[in-house]
Amino acid sequence: MMKEELIEKIELFQQLIQDSQKKIRLMEMNDSDRHQLEEEKQNLLKLQKELYEMEKELQLMNEEKDEESIDENTQEKIKMIKTTDSRNQFDILRIEPGTIEGINIPFVVALPEKMPANSKITVVFNNEKGTSLNESAQNIEDELPEVLSGLEINSPMVVPILPSKTEFDETLKKEGIDIEVGDPKQFARECFDSKIPKESTFYRLDEQVKNMLEEIKNNKTLQQNIQNARNKTEDLSFDEKAVGFGHSGAGAAMLRFSLIQPELFDKLVIGGNGDIIPTPFGENGQKLEYPFGIKDYNELFGKDFSTEDFKNINFQFYIGDREDDKEVYDTIRDNNYLPGKTGPTFAPQDLAEKYKNMYGNQFFERFQNALKQYEQADANIGLKIYENDCHSVITPEDLGKILNDEEYFEQNPSKTIEEMLSKRRTKQNDGKNGLYDCLDDKNIRESSIKETTNMVKEEILKNDREKTNEEQK
Secondary structure (H helix, E strand, O other), rough: OOOOHHHHEEEEEHHHHHHHHHHHHOOOOOOOHHHHHHHHHHHHHHHHHHHHHHHHHHHHHHHOOHHHHHHHHHOOOOOEEEEOOOOOEEEEEEOOOOOOOOOOOOOEEEEEEOOOEEOOOOEEEOOOOOOOOOHHHHHHHHHHHHHHHOOOOOOOOOEEEEOOOHHHHHHHHHHOOOOOOOOHHHOOHHHOOOOOOOOOOOOOOOHHHHHHHHHHHOOOOHHHHHHHHOOOOOOOOOOOOOOEEEEEEHHHHHHHHHHHHHHHHEEEEEEHHHHHHHOHHHHHHHHHHOOOOOOOOOHOOOOOOOHHHHOOOOEEEEEEEEOOHHHHHHHHHHHOOOOOEEEOOOOHHHHHHHHHHHHHHHHHHHHHHHHHHHHHHOOEEEEEEEOOOOOOOOOOOHHHHHHHOOOEOOOOHHHHHHHHHHHHHHHHHOOOOHHHHHOHHHHHHHHHHHHHHHHHHHHHHHHHHHHHHHHOO
């Protein structure tokens, strides 16, 4: 088919799709026959799928170049954005989708002006709320210089740009795939549904990020093009393992990504989401489905879970001692991860309830019990609790020390949490706030209930005795 004919056919199908969508809306408003409505919906999906195939064919026509121009095109997709003016200068570059075959999402790279040989890449997931890949990439490029200015590091950073749920859903619909997913920025389990074919733009986002890192570390042509964009001539070389960092929802994403691809990392720095960490060890790991355990791991990812690779990661957690503050807790968790108004952002409701039933309803109770699973499995794990803090990002000083292997957090996390809770209870009692303490502690609460019940009984008996005495008089 000639290019002009293909464009005409695409325009025709776009119109047919609009007509079908209008027809469906009218049928739904008029409570039309369900069978007819379903037939029209299937017809719409068929039209969308055919349109998607034609658009892909047109894209291939537009991208056809002779062999000599391939390197030039690749170079055009690697854009030098800016050089920071921080204490350690970094060049920030954007790698566009399609630069590397099979990678359909952009990523931002920050390379230090003077980068040592065999540098360890820090992979950063973010909580950027852009509705499109391009918008998110732009926002990261604007924010990254400020982040880097506070860090005393001299290692490269890679920030994958993951699609929003809206963009993911719309792309699937265009491709004729009728499923609803959770948040792809959190590697929601629905993103690995078997209905999503390999040809789909966002097929296996975890594999796309993995390939991204492997290409940066090993593809000499890509490295040369990156250096060309920087006007540099030195060869690049990278360590085999990477470091992962994420805070809040991005921390959950990093934990899940490391659960799927544990062989990529030797260190993770995770903060602000302690009550939803996966526990892939022992019986609990086999009882819980992804994203909390590995019961259905092989089914979702087509491979067996490597306990050894996961245990070889150095897990460094941080949290604020007021992370369970009611206002923040209700907003961030109860309405998202736990059943609530805005739906299962972090996990499906049934899996969330299963996790809660196993580890506890309260934030720090759940965090402490989950960390015990890591300790019992002899995983390398540390924890720092920031005082009088609720949900803040790790300090640049602490992050820099960990990235530079200068310092790590306390190595007995469950004990660290218990000491923090004990101090909190003592402080509350000193502040004559025993009621909060009773509500916070199950044993004290039960004891208080029994005591109160006995007091009420005694009061009733006392009144009865006084009434009897009065009557006798």
